[in-house]
Amino acid sequence: MATRIGVDIGGTFTDLVVYDDQSGQVNVAKVATTAEHPEQGVVEAVREAVPKTFLERSSYFLHGTTVGLNALLERRGAKVGLLATRGFRDVLEIRRGDRAEMYNLFWQPPEPLVPRHLRIPITERMSFRGEVYRAFEPEEVRRAAEVFNREGVSSVAVAFLHAYANPTHELLAERTLREGGFEGDISLSHRISGEYHEYERASTTVIDAFVRGRMIRYLGHLAEELLTMGFRGNLLITRSGSGAMTFAEARERPFETIMSGPVAGAEGAAVLARQLGLAGVITADVGGTSFDTCLVEDGRPHMTYQGEIVGLPVQSAWVDVRSIGAGGGSIAFVDTGGLLRVGPRSAGADPGPACYGRGGSEATVTDAAFYLGMLGSGVFASGTRLDAAKAQSVLGPLAEQLDLDVRDTAVGILRIVAANMANAIREITVERGIDPREMHLVAFGGAGPMMSTLLARELEMKSVVIPPFAGNFSAVGLLTSDLVQSVSRTRITTLSDESLVEVNHLLAELFDELETRQAKGGDEEVGKQKDVRLDMRFLGQEYTLTVGVESEGGAITASAQGVHDAFLRSYQRTFGSTLEEGVEIVSVRASLTTPLPTLELLHVHTETADSGTSMVKSYSFTRERELDFAVVARDTLQVGTVLDGPAIITEMTTTTYLDAGFRARVHPSGAIFVEPLRTMEA
DSSP: OOOEEEEEEOSSEEEEEEEOTTTOOEEEEEEEOOSSSHHHHHHHHHHHHOOHHHHHHOOEEEEEOOHHHHHHHHTOSOOEEEEEETTOTTHHHHTTSOOSSTTOTTOOOOOOSSOGGGEEEESOEEOTTSOEEEOOOHHHHHHHHHHHHHHTOOEEEEEOTTTTTOOHHHHHHHHHHHHTTOOSEEEEHHHHOOOOOHHHHHHHHHHHHHHHHHHHHHHHHHHHHHHHHTOOSEEEEEOTTSSEEEHHHHHHOGGGGTTHHHHHHHHHHHHHHHHHTOSEEEEEEEOSSOEEEOEEETTEEOEESOEEETTEEEOSOEEOOEEESOSTTEEEEEOTTSOEEEEEEEOTTTTOOGGGTSSOOSOBHHHHHHHTTTTTTOBOTTSOBOOHHHHHHHHHHHHHHHTOOHHHHHHHHHHHHHHHHHHHHHHHTGGGTOOGGGSEEEEESSSHHHHHHHHHHHHTOSEEEEOTTGGGHHHHHHHTOOEEEEEEEEEEEEOSHHHHHHHHHHHHHHHHHHHHHOOSOSOTTTOOEEEEEEEEEETTOSOOEEEEOOEETTEEOSOHHHHHHHHHHHHHHHHSOOOSSOEEEEEEEEEEEEOOOOOOOOOOOOOOSOOSEEEEEEEETTTTEEEEEEEEEGGGOOTTOEEESSEEEEOSSOEEEEOTTEEEEEOTTSOEEEEEHHHHHO
């Protein structure tokens, strides 16, 4: 075991979890996110919850952040220049020639992160086999360096055609830029991605260049602050594709941290699913600003190998977390058609919902929930006491616009936001042929447990799991991370026993590359784990499926027939049929995992905001009227306790709303299982 600290930055709150391996004690803290300087909120949370003696002996600081994501969402990154192979200057605008919203007549593609006058064509070209097709012209790069320096460009992306097959020209371009006096950051596409698809690789390289400076400064400042405070352990940050990487590697590969924040909760839910033996899980991470959901099957979050942010593709391993603007701070309003809407605009941490008493002047989900009595006494971990009068004061004008009473308006807000969240869940389940009614909902985040029974009713789900430390569960998820490095390389070849020999030679090269990147800090006694996957397709197809294959020590041990059969099974499961065509390998993927000491997500009693049991009037969505709800502190519920709704279960950083018609049971792990009574009776 090892002492560790996990800090996750959300749009509204920064969550911290401290695990002491000597006592087994877990402490939590939640502070307001400092949007302009997010590292300040991290430092404040550490100072508040981590004694200096504990900080000095902690082995790991694990971090999830939205800094890179917010830079893209807000378009607040570096001024980027692009060097492209002549003839491919406009690849960022041509894209794939398709429409993201087919039936939206007013759809506009996202503006490229690099304006056209800073996208400079360079004479050079490699073939897809890595052979020089057209010689590199260094003088053109020198002139480009003059342009970049004159225009104040601080970061340059170099994305040459087929650089994944032979990076020589990109390396020459980097050297020539330096010789030309360019002193800013440089991102080379072959270091970012070893795959083909010129548009996606160029987009990923530009994104890396765009967020690189901001991430380097952020991680540097945070590392300095923690060092000053006495921390001497390993600094790790979660990857978009699961697992963690060191701060040092994140500075080299910042594009891998774009989804660092939302992934942490999915990782924690996957670990919890494995420990509880749950085959199918859907996460419902509800914070102040957003709702994040992910499908977890067989204890693993669903993965893709290309993500998308604000309409821009990112060619990287990607935990498939879907996010929408629906959280506790989401603002309710009446649109031009007279309909009630909720989100995506949020009150954030400053000023926050009106009931916080910090100057909020618009009705939010939290205001509606507190007005309806769903938050019990309204006492939060920070000591904040919610103000019912202020909640009513902002709901009143909205009710007048809708010609409804205040209670019906508040009920409408909760129903709409629950429907929005349910639709996001349907995208990752129903649209893939998965029935959410057969899945378990793991609800966490500041508002996840509050919304859990509403979502369970909306989707007719079999059960809800409220994990230990639910309000800070994304930070808990950080503590379960292992060190992971991954790399891919496009190598198109027909599947055969002979081609698998070539693939194994390539895998040896890829794992050698990963070994050089592998950071210290893992548990060397556990040993590293090597995983191999292949992107495959039928001959004549464009798109691929990623298939796990039998391997040992980083080399494929299956025969060509075995790999072929694995591909057919995956294809049949995905598309419902197969083709009578040959099969080819398109890309090879290697990942290297160094396990960190195992952490069991066990329940540890912590101080609560409320104690004992009281009663409060609250609205029941199942009975559609106001009922008496028992208010119970979570830590008074012993293992095996059964509690029937209506009830409100309080803890330091979240509140569980247990509607009438639901029953809660405390599992030996400390998780609370919630099921509809009709399911139990059946």
